[in-house]
Each structure stands twice: as structure tokens, then as C-alpha cells.
Amino acid sequence: MRSGTDVAYDDVNELIATATRLMQKDAAPDTLTPDDVRKIGEELDIPARYVDQALEALARRREEQAREAQVQERHARLRRVRLRRSAWVGAAVLGLLAVSGLVVRNGLTSTLSDVARQRAQVRNVVERRESLRARQDTLTPGLSRDAELSGADNRVAIEQRRYDERAADYNASAASFPTGWVVRLTGLPHVLPLSSEVSTW
Incomplete structure (x- = not known):
């Protein structure tokens, strides 16, 4: 007031x-x-x-x-x-997960590269076999021609088996825990087709 x-x-x-x-x-x-x-x-x-x-x-x-x-x-x-302490432990665990995720991703990427190289090898032997068949069609049938075609088919089968082994390794690794999480987070393929599922190489 x-x-x-x-x-x-x-x-x-x-x-x-x-x-x-x-x-x-x-x-x-x-x-x-x-x-x-x-x-x-x-x-x-x-x-x-x-x-x-x-x-x-x-x-x-x-x-x-x-x-x-x-x-x-x-x-x-x-x-x-x-x-x-909990914060430090949490940070350490996250860091460990990040590092292990990178290691797993690098391993998967390396396996994926091996699969791609093997797929290219299969494509190469398939193309050579087709080229051989195209040439052999002009020749007269015989043991020599049949042996050459059989050898080409065997090379294709061997390379396809090698491809299947590498693809199966990748698929098994990508499906396992915790690798499956890394696959989902990084956008890598979940499953690679086997040779029986591939229509064209």
C-alpha cells in the first residue's frame, strides 16, 4: 500500500x-x-x-x-x-556389439564375394560347354566327341557343387544368431539360391 x-x-x-x-x-x-x-x-x-x-x-x-x-x-x-558403472558397461556392450557386427558383416561380405566369384566360374564353364556343344553338333558322333562333352558336363557339375557349398555356407551363417540380425540391419541377402534353384547363370 x-x-x-x-x-x-x-x-x-x-x-x-x-x-x-x-x-x-x-x-x-x-x-x-x-x-x-x-x-x-x-x-x-x-x-x-x-x-x-x-x-x-x-x-x-x-x-x-x-x-x-x-x-x-x-x-x-x-x-x-x-x-x-552401468552406463560404462552398457556403452562397452554396445561398442562390443557394434564391433562384432562389423566383423560379422565383413565375414558375410567376404563369403558373398566368394559366392559371386564361384557363380561367375559356373557361368564361365556353362558358356564353354554350350560353345563346345555348338561346335560338336557339326562333327560326327564318336567317342572323342562324347568324351569331350562328358568332360564339359563334369566341369559344370563340379563348379555347381562348389557354388552350392559356398552358398550353403552363406545361408547357414546368415540364418544363425546373431548374424541374422546383422543381415537384416545391413541389407545383405537373407538367402542365396542353390544351383538347382538357378535358371540362368
Whole structure:
């Protein structure tokens, strides 16, 4: 309120009470000595021994509160240490998973390259066999021609078997745990076809 503002009679008691509380708060010390408490007790006709017992009880309660605060602080500190350790362990596990994922991916990529090379080899021997058949059709049938065609067929079968072995290795690896997760995350093929499933090389 600014000075010069009128005060209603109903508000006077409340204003005076508030002013008195503020004045007492400013005048009163924040702490009292045990002797001050004993003097107050004397004024209130409380024997000194009861005041001393009350002071001892207060001291014990404050000691307990201090101990509890220390215990709580210790527990909080332990919790923080555990959380920090858990964070480090979590980070280490994630790092380990990332590194192992890269290793697994590199292994799968290498196997996939082997499969691609073997597939190219199958394509090569199939093309040579077809070329040989085209030339052999102009020749007269005989043991020599049949042996050459049989050899070409055998080379194709051998290369297809090698391809199947490599593709089966990749498929088994890609289907296993945790490699299957790496396959899904990196976009590598889930399954490679075997030679019986390939129509054209």
C-alpha cells in the first residue's frame, strides 16, 4: 500500500499483527544458547532438569538426523556410482556389439564375394560347354566327341557343387544368431539360391 491510502477499520488488526510478527522476527536471534533456554524455562516455571532433558533429546534427535543424512548421502553416492558403472558397461556392450557386427558383416561380405566369384566360374564353364556343344553338333558322333562333352558336363557339375557349398555356407551363417540380425540391419541377402534353384547363370 502506498502512503496516503486509506485503511479500512476491519484491516487494522491484521496489519498490526503482521507488523508485530515482522518486528519480532527481526528482533529475535536465530539461535538460543542452552542458558537462554533455561532462563525461558524458569520464566515459565519449568525446572532446569526438564529443560536439560529436552536439550539432550534435541541433541540426540539432531545426531540421528545427521546420521540419517549421511546414510542417505552414502546411498545416493553408491547409486550414482552404480549408474555410472552401468552406463560404462552398457556403452562397452554396445561398442562390443557394434564391433562384432562389423566383423560379422565383413565375414558375410567376404563369403558373398566368394559366392559371386564361384557363380561367375559356373557361368564361365556353362558358356564353354554350350560353345563346345555348338561346335560338336557339326562333327560326327564318336567317342572323342562324347568324351569331350562328358568332360564339359563334369566341369559344370563340379563348379555347381562348389557354388552350392559356398552358398550353403552363406545361408547357414546368415540364418544363425546373431548374424541374422546383422543381415537384416545391413541389407545383405537373407538367402542365396542353390544351383538347382538357378535358371540362368
